Amino acid sequence: MPRIIHPLSESSEGLFENTPxxxxxxxxxxxxxxxxxxxxxxxxxxxxxAIMLREYPLPEGVILDCACGSGIQVAAYSEILKRPIVGIxxxxxxxxxxxxxxxxxxxxxxxxSLNRLKDSVFIVGDGRDGSQIMSLLNLxxxxxxxxxxxxxxxxxxxxxxxxxxxxxxxxxxxxWKPYIKCSKSGPAILLDLSPxxxxxxxxxxxxxxxxxxxxxxxxxxxxxRGRGRVDRxxxxxxxxxxxxxxxxxxxxPPDPTSPPFILLGGKPIAEQExxxxxxxxxxxxxxxxxxxxxxxxxxxxANDWLNASSIDNYVWAESQGRRPMIYHQKVFQQTAKxxxxxxxxxxxxxxxxxxxxxxxxxxxxxxIFLQHDIGKVTVRASLDPKLQPxxxxxxxxxxxxxxxxxxxxxxxxxKGENYLLCVKN
Numbered sequence: 001m002p003r004i005i006h007p008l009s010e011s012s013e014g015l016f017e018n019t020p021x022x023x024x025x026x027x028x029x030x031x032x033x034x035x036x037x038x039x040x041x042x043x044x045x046x047x048x049x050a051i052m053l054r055e056y057p058l059p060e061g062v063i064l065d066c067a068c069g070s071g072i073q074v075a076a077y078s079e080i081l082k083r084p085i086v087g088i089x090x091x092x093x094x095x096x097x098x099x100x101x102x103x104x105x106x107x108x109x110x111x112x113s114l115n116r117l118k119d120s121v122f123i124v125g126d127g128r129d130g131s132q133i134m135s136l137l138n139l140x141x142x143x144x145x146x147x148x149x150x151x152x153x154x155x156x157x158x159x160x161x162x163x164x165x166x167x168x169x170x171x172x173x174x175x176w177k178p179y180i181k182c183s184k185s186g187p188a189i190l191l192d193l194s195p196x197x198x199x200x201x202x203x204x205x206x207x208x209x210x211x212x213x214x215x216x217x218x219x220x221x222x223x224x225r226g227r228g229r230v231d232r233x234x235x236x237x238x239x240x241x242x243x244x245x246x247x248x249x250x251x252x253p254p255d256p257t258s259p260p261f262i263l264l265g266g267k268p269i270a271e272q273e274x275x276x277x278x279x280x281x282x283x284x285x286x287x288x289x290x291x292x293x294x295x296x297x298x299x300x301x302a303n304d305w306l307n308a309s310s311i312d313n314y315v316w317a318e319s320q321g322r323r324p325m326i327y328h329q330k331v332f333q334q335t336a337k338x339x340x341x342x343x344x345x346x347x348x349x350x351x352x353x354x355x356x357x358x359x360x361x362x363x364x365x366x367x368i369f370l371q372h373d374i375g376k377v378t379v380r381a382s383l384d385p386k387l388q389p390x391x392x393x394x395x396x397x398x399x400x401x402x403x404x405x406x407x408x409x410x411x412x413x414x415k416g417e418n419y420l421l422c423v424k425n
Contacts, residue, residue, distance in 0.1 A: 002125030002136050003092075007106070008117050010099040017097075021072075025256050026108050030101045032070050033093035039069055039152065041192075044256045045223060045232060046076035049190075052250075052262075053146075054080050056240045058188055059181045061145030062086050066127030066176065067167055071098025073148060073192070075105040084119035086137065088127040095124045128167045130176040144180045146240070150192035162204060165193075169205065173212045186216030186238025195222075195230040202269045205235060217241035220269060221248040222301075226341060228294035228322055249299040251341065261342075263296075265304040281315055281327060283349055283413060288328045289317070289422055290346035291380065291411075297324040305342065309333075318414040323380060325411070331425050345380060345409050347422035354418045357381065357410075362394045365410075368421065369395070375404030381412040381419065 012018075017032040023044035032040055050073075058081070065074035068087035075098075078085045087102070089095035099122040106117050123133060127149075134143070149172055151165035162169060169191065180187045193205065202220065209216055219241040223232035231252075242248070247266030253259075283289065290311070296302050297319060306314060306326070314328040323344070332346045350372050355361055357379075369377055376399060379392050411420040 002088075002123050002129075002132060004136065005095055005099045005122040005124065006118075007099040007103040007120055007122065008114075010096055010103070010122075012096075012100045015093065015097050015100065023256055028101075028104055028108065030070055030072060030104070031097035033097040034091055041069075041073045041150070041232075042225070043072060043076070044252055045225070046073040047080070048250065048252055048260050049073070049223075049234075050076040050080035053077065053190070053240060056188070058239065059145045059183070061143050061181055062139065063146050063148075064088075064144050064176075065148040065150075066172060067149060067151055068098050068122065069094055069150065069152075071101045071122065073150065074098070075102045077146075077148070078102070078116060078120060079105055079109060079111075082116065084116050084121075086120070086133075087122040088125055088133060089122065090124070090126060092124045095122050098122050126167075128171045128175040130179050134179055139179070141179055142181050144176065146188040146190075147176060147180055148190045148192065153194050162201060162208075169208055173208070177212055182213065183239045185241065185243060186213045188239040189237040190240060191235040191237070193233050193235065195233045197233060199269060202235075206269060209235075209237060213238065217243045219245055219248055221250060222295060222299035223250040223252065224293070224295035225252045226254065228344070230295045230298055247299060247301055249296055249301045249305075251293075251296075253341075263301055263305055266299070266301045281317065282415065283317070283327060283352065283420055285349055285351065287349050288331060288346065288425075289349055289411065289420060290314075290326050290328065290332055291344040292324045292326060293342045293344060294322055294324055296342055322382070323411070325414070345378070345422070345424070347409060347424040349420050350408075350423050351421040352413070352418045353410075353421055356417075357383065357391065357412075357419060359387070359390060359394070362391055363398075365419075366395065366398045369399060369408070370402055370404065372408070372421065372423065373404045373406050374408045374421075374423070375399055375402070376407045377421075378407075378409045380409045 015031045018029050021028045021043045023042040063077050063083050063085040066088045068074050068089050071087050074085050074087045087098050154164050216238050219236045221234045222230050225231050245264045246268040249263040251261040310333040311328050314326040317327050318325045377395050407424045409422050
C-alpha cells in the first residue's frame with residue numbers, strides 16, 4: 001500500500017549521502033539515499049528547465065513526478081511555478097530524501113507561504129499506478145496538469161533500450177492517461193531520457209507517444225553543461241512543446257548566475273540526415289579551422305547555429321567523435337548572441353607537419369613551432385592517454401624558455417597523415 005510523506009514534518013534521521021550541490025548559488029546540501037547521487041539532476045540544470053517550463057501555459061492541476069528520485073527536479077518546478085507538487089518514488093529512502101530536499105529548497109530560498117509546503121506530498125509507491133495514487137490523494141479525473149518522468153536506466157549499459165527503463169514509458173502512459181489534462185496540442189509531459197538513445201530509439205519513443213496521444217507536438221531538447229557532452233536528452237510534449245520546432249539545444253553556462261543559451265530549429269527526428277556531411281578536402285595554409293562543440297553537433301543543430309553566425313562557405317572536415325571540425329576562409333567573429341563556448345578552438349592554419357607525433361619526434365615539432373613564433377601550443381589530437389600528458393608537458397617546458405608571442409593548437413588532419421598547426425585568432 002502506498003504511503004504519503006509530508007515534507008513539512010519528515011525527519012532526515014537515518015538518511016545518508018548529504019552532499020553540497022556545487023551548481024547552486026545557495027550551495028544546497030541534498031540527500032541522495034541508496035547511492036542516488038550519480039542519478040540526481042544538478043540544481044542548475046533543474047532550475048533552468050523549470051524556468052523554461054514557466055514560459056508555457058499549464059492548466060490548473062497537479063505537478064506530478066512519478067519517479068522523482070532525489071526530488072531535485074520536482075522541487076525546482078515547485079519553486080519556479082509556485083505550485084504544490086506530488087512526487088512518487090518506489091524506493092522509500094529516496095522518497096524520504098526527496099521530501100527533505102524539497103523542504104530544504106523551500107526554506108533556504110525564503111518562501112514565506114507555507115501553503116505550498118503543506119500541500120506538497122511525496123509518496124512511497126508504484127509510479128505507474130495512477131488509479132491507486134489518485135484514490136490515495138482523493139483527486140478527480142484529469143487533475144494532472146503536468147507529468148515529469150525520469151526513468152532509471154542501467155548504469156553500465158552502453159545502449160539503453162526502452163525496455164530497460166524503470167518504470168517503462170508505456171506502463172506510465174497507460175497508468176496516467178485518464179488523469180492528465182490534454183490541450184489541443186496534447187498533454188503537458190516531459191520525458192527525461194538517456195543521452196545515449198539512438199535515432200531509431202527516439203523514433204520509437206515518438207511512435208509510443210502517438211499511440212497514446214495522436215498528433216501531439218514534440219520538441220527534443222539536448223542540454224549540455226560543456227565539455228562536448230550531452231548531459232540531458234528530453235522530449236517535451238504537447239502543451240510544453242514548440243508546435244513547429246523539432247529540436248532545441250540548451251547550453252548551461254559554468255556561472256550559475258548566467259542564463260542558458262537556447263537554440264531552436266532543426267529537422268524532425270524521423271527526417272534525420274547527416275546534415276554535417278563530411279567533404280574530402282585537403283587543408284590549406286592560410287585557411288581557418290574551428291572545432292565545434294560535440295554536444296551541439298550531436299543535437300543535429302550545428303548547421304543552424306553556424307548559418308546564423310558570421311561563418312560563410314564552411315565545409316565539415318570531421319563531423320563525428322570528440323572534435324568535430326570545419327574549414328572556412330574567414331576569421332570567426334563572436335557576437336553577443338553567440339556564446340564562445342560553442343567553438344572549442346578556432347585559428348588559422350600556418351603549417352602542415354608531416355609524420356607521427358611521438359616522444360621521439362617532439363623536438364622536430366618544437367622547431368617548427370619556434371619558426372612561427374609560438375609560445376604556447378595545445379595538443380588537440382586523439383593520442384594514447386599515457387602519451388598525451390607527456391607530449392604536452394614536453395612542449396610546455398621547451399616553449400616557456402623561448403618566449404614566443406603566439407598561442408596555437410595542434411590538430412590531426414582527419415583526411416591525412418599530417419598535423420595542422422593553427423594559430424589562435
